[in-house]
Amino acid sequence: MIQSFLSYLHSNVTPGEAGSLPWVVIYVLLVFLGISVGVIFMNWFERKVMAHMQVRLGPMRVGPMGLLQPVADAIKLLLKEDLAPTGADKLVFWFAPIWVVMTAFCSFIVVPFGRTHAITDMNIGVLFMLGVSSLGVLGVIMAGWASNSAYPLLGSLRSGAQMVSYEIAMGMSVISAIMMTSMATGTGTLSMIGIVQAQLQQHRWFVFSFFPLGLIAMGVFSIAMVAETNRAPFDLPEAESELVAGFMTEYSGFRWSLFFLAEYTAMFGVSSIATTLWLGGWLRPFPNLLAGPNWELAFSLVPGLSVIVLGALCLFRYTRMPRIREMRPEAVGLAVFGAMLGLLGLVQLLPGVRERVQDIFWFTLKVFFFMYLYVWYRTTFPRYRFDQLMKIGWKVLLPISIGVVIATALIAVRQELFALVWR
């Protein structure tokens, strides 16, 4: 049994494909943990970035540079009283946040963090992800309906309409990316891993394919995914100034934090789709141009080195911290954190580890590019009105994405077309 457990390490496929149940369990736990840590980090990161864009400091009190603020918030949320409104449909009210979290996490089954770093590979990976992530709207509608309150109901109705409308534009732009997979090999694929490998074989990320068609498709997708996850400027379902907190109005404490978790997980989810489809997934920059063992080595050192740089930054901040007794625990904590990061970086430099880690690193980096965009949008844009939101979805994004699909298809079959015309 141990033999079969260890033998997976030498195979070059995902645990799901290898059929190794213990490794599937390990990967599920790892993904769950990773996403949760990502959400916690995102919470801090968003508040910090927003704060710095808004001429303020953001969380500074709990932990060095407010690093422990999300932890403090989580504890606060867990200790809060869990209220349900009098007229609420208790069962649905209870089930809604669970459903939302469940669907948000489920979509990560097929997300490839690396060639072997996915729970499993499905031949319908993209469809599965889109399908599962769009099931989340059910939970939102359940939450709004079960609250027996006007604001949540309005919020959930908005959410339902919005998610359904933007999924179409989203799906269309996904189709154009999937058509691109069949270019070099002649066999298209819906598998998330297959899509990334197609980009490797074609020597370019799909965002640059059929320039500017890939770019437009990614643009449409990255707008639609903001609407899909109910974030600013499309955050109408939870528009604070209009609907108080939308479908989350009546939720408090742990259940509210489940919605929060689900929202950020869904953001990670759609960002992963965008990364996989257009930004080459786990592929490092220039895998074909800067090939060769030396470049391989150089790029595989990047993850470890960047973590070491982060740790060094922490240590540098430690030296610059005021030497007063009250700040002492924070300063020491920061130094320890920096040292830990440095050690982690060193571990990642080890041969054997670095090859496995670097896929995850590049993938995460690309996902965080989209996550940063989310934060950027939130500080920059006012909120759309409902009719304008619908107008953008149906009258702007949908025609553009259909146009991209048609154009991609025409270019893809251009040789056959020419042949037809010239005959």
Next chain:
Amino acid sequence: MKDEPFYEPLEEVEPGHTFLDSTELTLNMGPQHPSTHGVLRVVLKLDGEKVNGLECIIGYLHRGIEKIAENRTWVQFGPFVDRFDYTAAVSNSLGYCLAVEKLLQVEVPKRGQYLRVILTELCRLASHQLWLGTHVLDIGAVTPLFYAFRDRETILNIFEGYCGARLTNHAFRIGGCRWDAYEGFSQEVTKVCNDLMPKIDEYADLITGNRIWKQRTKGVGRISGEDCIAYAITGPVLRGSGVRWDVRKAQPYCSYGDFEFDIPIGAAGDTFDRYLVRLEEMRQSIRIIRQALEGLPEGPVIARVPKVIKPPAGEAYCAIEAPKGELGYFVVSDGTAQPYRVRVRPPSFINLQALEKMAKGGLVADVVAIIGTLDIVLGEVDR
């Protein structure tokens, strides 16, 4: 025709019957709501997102200040007026002092008048900055709020240096100003003015050209100039509809006739125009402050008024251009040290009437935008 409010009180709903069964949704917005600017309660009748009708319910901040006046002396009532429009306390103070001075027939010394103008215009800047931040926040942009509040802080610092208080600063007294300008006052005000001019352009950079902002405000809450006059609406809302009416020009008080400034007006009378009008008003305020600082004469800042103020029996009405519109004080004296009656004509209360007209037929999001663009302060609405 309607004596009864059109919404159903909650208690009368029969058991088992929820709002889900009705086709028209009654949404109770406020008094605890993030963007009703205090404790305004708006009962909306919605068909989906569309507003079929609405009714404002006010009075949640009623403190009976007008009645309190009758139990205080003329001087004692001074600090109370700051609590009407607490975002523009200096203007309130000015209106009240001017009205009582009219009763007393006291002429404020020129330096006192100029000082009043400087402080009142600073207060207009601060009030408009607060409006800008909250209005834009209501429409969903978070960032400009912090920029506006950062710059408002510098103005509040001047108030603090002048009289020790930042918000409800009982700045003026009957007969003039209690304090002369502190040392370094004019340098500080000049610096704030010089700094603020580019900052106003910065706000405009952040907001004006934004497509979403334009879509959200253009054509929203449109009201014509005739309607404004019929509703007795004043201030930037009136000027946004293209009516060139400003009490500072029409009936100059407090030496406003000495200064050169323009009255910005809008054309369409929608939320976007009112936004532009207010931004331009901030620039004009800076212009006035600069002129007043330049021409600040020497001399006393307060006229000789008796210790116990007993205006002769009679009545006086005095209106000023507060940041939110025409702020009028109607004071009646029976010859004693206490007012017989003080009646306020609050701009917010009267401008709020137009909410129903402007919001009907729009969407829920527009209601919030319109409440923001009317620039109401519930302390002034309820008094």
